[in-house]
Every structure is written in C-alpha cells, then in structure tokens.
Amino acid sequence: MTEQRDTIFALSTPPGRGGIAVFRVSGPAAGAALSALSGGPLPPPRQARLVELRRPEDGATIDRGLVLWFPGPASFTGEDLTELHLHGGRAVVAAAAAALAAVPGLRVAEPGEFTRRAFDNQKLDLAEVEGLADLINAETEAQRRVALDQLGGALSRVVEGWRRRLIETTARLEAWIDFPEEDLPAGLDAAVARDLAGMRDEMAPYLDAERRGERLRDGLAVAILGAPNVGKSSLLNAVARRDVAIVSDRAGTTRDVIELHLDLRGYPLTLADTAGLRAVAEEGGDEIEVEGVARARGRAETADLRLVVFDATQDLAAQKETAALVTADSLVVFNKVDLAPPPDRAAFATEAVFAVSAKTGAGLEALLAALAARAEALLGVAGGAAPLTRLRHREALADCVAALRRAEQATLPELRAEDLRLALRALGRITGRVDVEELLDVVFQEFCIGK
Numbered sequence: 001m002t003e004q005r006d007t008i009f010a011l012s013t014p015p016g017r018g019g020i021a022v023f024r025v026s027g028p029a030a031g032a033a034l035s036a037l038s039g040g041p042l043p044p045p046r047q048a049r050l051v052e053l054r055r056p057e058d059g060a061t062i063d064r065g066l067v068l069w070f071p072g073p074a075s076f077t078g079e080d081l082t083e084l085h086l087h088g089g090r091a092v093v094a095a096a097a098a099a100l101a102a103v104p105g106l107r108v109a110e111p112g113e114f115t116r117r118a119f120d121n122q123k124l125d126l127a128e129v130e131g132l133a134d135l136i137n138a139e140t141e142a143q144r145r146v147a148l149d150q151l152g153g154a155l156s157r158v159v160e161g162w163r164r165r166l167i168e169t170t171a172r173l174e175a176w177i178d179f180p181e182e183d184l185p186a187g188l189d190a191a192v193a194r195d196l197a198g199m200r201d202e203m204a205p206y207l208d209a210e211r212r213g214e215r216l217r218d219g220l221a222v223a224i225l226g227a228p229n230v231g232k233s234s235l236l237n238a239v240a241r242r243d244v245a246i247v248s249d250r251a252g253t254t255r256d257v258i259e260l261h262l263d264l265r266g267y268p269l270t271l272a273d274t275a276g277l278r279a280v281a282e283e284g285g286d287e288i289e290v291e292g293v294a295r296a297r298g299r300a301e302t303a304d305l306r307l308v309v310f311d312a313t314q315d316l317a318a319q320k321e322t323a324a325l326v327t328a329d330s331l332v333v334f335n336k337v338d339l340a341p342p343p344d345r346a347a348f349a350t351e352a353v354f355a356v357s358a359k360t361g362a363g364l365e366a367l368l369a370a371l372a373a374r375a376e377a378l379l380g381v382a383g384g385a386a387p388l389t390r391l392r393h394r395e396a397l398a399d400c401v402a403a404l405r406r407a408e409q410a411t412l413p414e415l416r417a418e419d420l421r422l423a424l425r426a427l428g429r430i431t432g433r434v435d436v437e438e439l440l441d442v443v444f445q446e447f448c449i450g451k
Contacts, residue, residue, distance in 0.1 A: 007033065008109035008117075009100045011093060018088030023096055026114060029105040030080040034067060036103050037084070042069050053084065055099045062095045063087055077114055078121025119432065126432035127155045130390060134217060141266035146216055146381060146389065155386040155393070156431050162199055162400075163427045169195045170420040177413050192416070193408060200404045203397055206388055213387025214394070215304060216379045219261065219268035222371070223299045225325050226309035228275075231335035234358035235309060236260055236273040239368070257295055264368065267375040271307075272299050305374055306330040312355070313340040316347060326350070331370060337362060393430050400426035 007027025013020065025033050031042050036056045043049035046068065053062045066085040075081035086092050100106055115132060118124045124132065131150030138144040149155075173192055224232045237243050240260050258273040274296030300306060308325050310316070312334040316323070326332055331352045334342035338357040345353040352370060356363035381387050388394050400423045407419035 007106050008113055009033070009097075009106055010109040010114070011097065012083075012114075013088070015093070017090055021086045021088040021093045021096070023084040023086070023100065024081065024114060025084075025100065025106065026075070026077045026079050026081045026109075026117060027105075028080060029103070030082045031069065031071075033100060033103045033106055034069060034082040034084075037062070037099055038067060043067060045069055045071050045074070048085075053086070053096065053099070055095070055102070057102060062099055063092045073121065073123075076123065077117040078123045079117060125153075125156050127159070127393070127430055128153055131155075134389060139261070140263045140268045142216055142379060142381075143268055146213065146387060149386065150389060155388070158386045159427055159430050160433075162203065163424065163431075163433070165195065165199060166420065166424055166427065170417065170424065173413060173417050173420065177417060189413075196404050196408050196420075200401055200408075203401050203404075206397060207394065207401065209387060210378065211388075211394070212379055212381055213389040214391060216268070216381065216387070217389045219270045220305060220375050220379060221299075221303045222269055222271045222305045222307060223296075223303035224271060224273050224307045224309060225296065225300050225322070227311070227319060227322050230309045230311040230322070231358045232309050233258075233273050235307075235333065235335060235356070236271060238358040238361060238364055239271065257299055264375055265372040267372065267379050269371070269375060272303070274299050300325060304378060305371075307333055307371075309333045309335055310343075312336045312342045316343045323348075329374075331367070331374070333367060396426050396429040399423075399429075 005028060007025065007029035009023060009025040012022045012024045034042060037053045038051045039054055039059075040051070043051075048066045048068055050064065051067050052064050053067075054060060055062060063086045065087065068083040068085070070076070070081040070083075072079040072081065084096060086096055101108070115124065115129055119126065119129055128151055131147050131152070134147035135144065135151055138147050169192055176189075224236060226232050236258065239262065257275075260271045260273070262269045262271055275293050306325065306327060306329075308322060308330050310319055310322055310333065313336050326348060328350060330350060331354065332348050332350060334353070334355050335358055337355045338360050342353075342355040345351070354363055354367045354370065356367055358364075388397065403419045403423035403426060407416045407423065410416035410419060
C-alpha cells in the first residue's frame with residue numbers, strides 16, 4: 001500500500017466533455033496545491049470561493065471556478081482535502097491535470113485510493129465502502145435505497161451491536177478463566193450461554209432472507225424458456241420496446257443466451273432469452289444449436305424465476321417438453337393469442353397463467369405487473385432492515401453463527417472462549433474492524449483487573 005504521506009489527485013467526474021469537472025486532491029500538500037494554483041490564501045473551511053486558477057510555472061490562466069477546502073480530519077478521506085470545480089471541457093481538464101501534476105509532492109491517485117484512505121483513516125468501514133460502490137453503480141430505485149442505507153451505516157450498526165455484545169460476553173468469560181480470585185457476578189456461565197443463544201437467534205433471519213440483498217444488488221435472473229418459434233425473442237423485444245433479439249420463422253435462430261437488463265418499477269431484472277428447447281440431435285440441429293440448448297437448460301436451473309412460453313396456436317399436448325419446465329413459482333405465458341385463444345388455465349398447477357400477444361402487445365401489461373410483483377416479493381426489503389448484499393457478508397455471518405453454536409456446546413470454558421474469539425473475527429470481517437485491544441479494555445475496565 002502506498003504511504004499515506006503522499007498527496008494524490010484525480011478527476012472525480014466522468015472524463016469527456018461536460019458542464020462541470022471536479023478534481024479532488026487529498027494529502028498533506030493539498031492546501032499548498034490549492035494556494036499554488038489560486039495564488040492566494042486558503043479559503044475558509046467548507047465554503048466555496050470563486051477564484052482564477054493559474055499554472056504555477058508561468059501564471060497563465062487555466063479557468064475560473066469554485067474551490068473548496070476541507071482540512072483533515074473533517075473530510076471524506078480524513079486528510080487535508082481540496083476540490084476544484086471547473087468547466088468540463090477537455091482542454092480545461094487537461095490543463096488542470098497538468099498543473100496539479102507539476103506541484104511538488106502530488107501524484108495521480110490509483111483506482112479507489114481516495115476511498116481506501118477513508119477506510120484507513122476510519123471514516124468508512126468495509127461495509128460502508130461497499131455501500132458507496134453500490135450507490136455509484138445503482139441503476140434502479142430499490143438498489144439506490146439499499147446502497148444508501150448501507151453507506152449510511154445500516155448494516156454496520158447491526159454488526160457493531162452484535163460485536164460489542166460479543167466483546168463484553170467474551171471479556172466476562174476471559175476474566176472468569178484468568179482471574180478466578182476476582183469478585184465476579186454469580187451465574188456468569190449461564191448468563192454467557194443466554195447471551196450467545198440470543199445473538200445467534202438474532203443473526204439467523206439474516207441468513208434465511210433468501211439472499212434478498214445479493215439478488216437486489218445483482219438483479220433478479222429471469223429465464224425465458226420454451227420450444228422453438230413460440231415467440232420468446234418476440235416477447236423479449238416487446239418488453240424492451242426495441243429489437244434486442246433476432247426474430248425469424250426458422251427454428252433455432254437463437255443460439256446463445258441474450259440478456260436484457262430491465263428496471264421494472266424500481267427493481268432490477270435480467271431477462272434471458274434462451275435457445276428453443278427441443279431434441280436437436282434428433283431433429284437436425286447443428287452443434288451450435290446443441291450448445292445453445294445446453295446453455296438454455298443451464299440457465300433454467302440457475303434462474304431465480306422462469307417465464308415458460310407456450311404457443312397458443314398449438315395443441316397443449318404437443319408441448320409436453322415445455323410443460324415439463326413449469327414449476328410452482330413459474331409464470332406461464334401463452335403467446336400468439338392474436339391468432340388463437342389460449343388453452344384452459346386449469347391445465348397448470350399455478351394461477352400465474354397469462355395470455356399475451358408479443359405482436360400486438362395484448363396482455364403484456366398484466367404480465368409485467370405480475371413480474372413486478374414477483375420481483376418485489378423476492379427482492380423487497382422491509383423498512384429499517386439491513387440486508388446482506390454480498391456473498392462475503394453471508395459467509396462471515398455464517399462462520400460467526402457456527403462459532404457461537406460450538407461455543408454453546410463447549411464443555412470447557414477455554415474452548416468456549418476460543419470459539420467466541422473466532423466469532424468476533426468473523427463479524428470483524430464484515431466491517432473490517434478486528435481489534436483485540438477492545439477486548440482487553442473491557443476486561444480491565446469492568447473488572448478492575450490489575451489495580
């Protein structure tokens with residue numbers, strides 16, 4: 001890791017022509033850099049000032065813009081930090097970058113280095129850093145809300161509450177083991193067991209949440225399945241309101257999985273148009289179509305939700321292979337109802353049966369409404385909840401719960417204490433806070449050991 005004494009700078013807005021370009025400078029020379037370009041004293045902290053920025057070497061004007069000064073530690077990175085708000089032309093940006101690079105002690109920041117410094121200076125923990133990344137990448141309203149909550153510390157507060165309680169419980173147990181002569185509370189062992197069981201019960205719902213946070217962050221995977229020429233690609237194009245997939249009367253046109261990323265009423269979905277499912281080896285399909293069918297079956301197995309498409313113009317008995325794809329939570333779609341009425345809905349063990357025409361758009365709104373309702377049921381997060389948005393969160397919490405369960409079953413206090421230390425380390429992996437000194441502080445303060 002680069003030493004913190006370096007002063008870094010970078011363009012914080014997207015490159016290219018725009019109305020505004022923002023440069024950020026962080027480190028001990030940030031103030032000197034601002035003075036060098038502005039030719040005057042630093043402005044009052046956190047107050048914007050309009051100045052003329054010049055090249056330090058010859059005084060040539062670069063641009064007139066707003067500057068902000070944030071003395072550390074009251075800044076995003078925890079260091080001295082300045083921002084230059086300039087016009088967003090490419091020439092202005094290039095001139096400002098060259099002028100900053102010419103200031104002694106400054107260098108271009110590495111990817112993510114500003115946020116890394118915020119973490120190193122304890123302005124953000126790991127979960128909050130990930131929330132910031134998710135907020136930048138959020139494409140739907142639901143993603144934005146969850147990312148903003150995580151950046152604001154919603155998940156961190158829950159984890160920190162468990163961690164503090166676990167530190168206190170571990171401290172009591174450590175004191176009982178190492179200092180039996182001290183006047184410790186009666187029934188300490190039973191109290192420790194109750195605390196562990198209570199924390200484990202509180203953590204369990206986060207592991208049983210059907211991966212809501214992870215699904216919301218990545219998007220709900222929806223596979224469009226069916227036989228060739230039932231109108232899967234036409235349905236995808238109708239939902240997208242543009243030509244995403246090639247449509248043809250020829251069987252086997254779709255060879256690979258074609259994905260459409262969709263914002264459906266605030267929830268992210270990835271619709272995957274797959275190859276028509278048929279016995280290609282028996283019906284003359286080539287090796288590329290064989291691979292396409294294999295990928296379609298694989299996508300069906302991994303999808304969060306299935307849209308199983310039938311042809312309303314064909315007899316249902318002739319579509320047995322497609323019917324075999326229908327599960328209890330599938331959405332059944334009869335396409336081409338502009339040409340023929342759909343079969344009896346009672347033929348399926350689900351009420352989610354929809355009659356649509358990808359050609360005319362009939363029935364499409366009802367299908368999308370049902371799809372949105374399914375997305376909300378699978379991705380919706382109750383107010384105030386702090387979902388686990390990454391696999392590493394889930395694995396760390398699962399390790400913590402396993403360690404707590406072992407601690408409850410431990411027959412020796414020394415073994416229980418070791419399992420509690422492992423549980424603490426697992427929780428610390430979520431936020432990046434693993435501090436043995438905190439445990440010692442609790443031991444010494446609560447029991448006055450070493451007086």
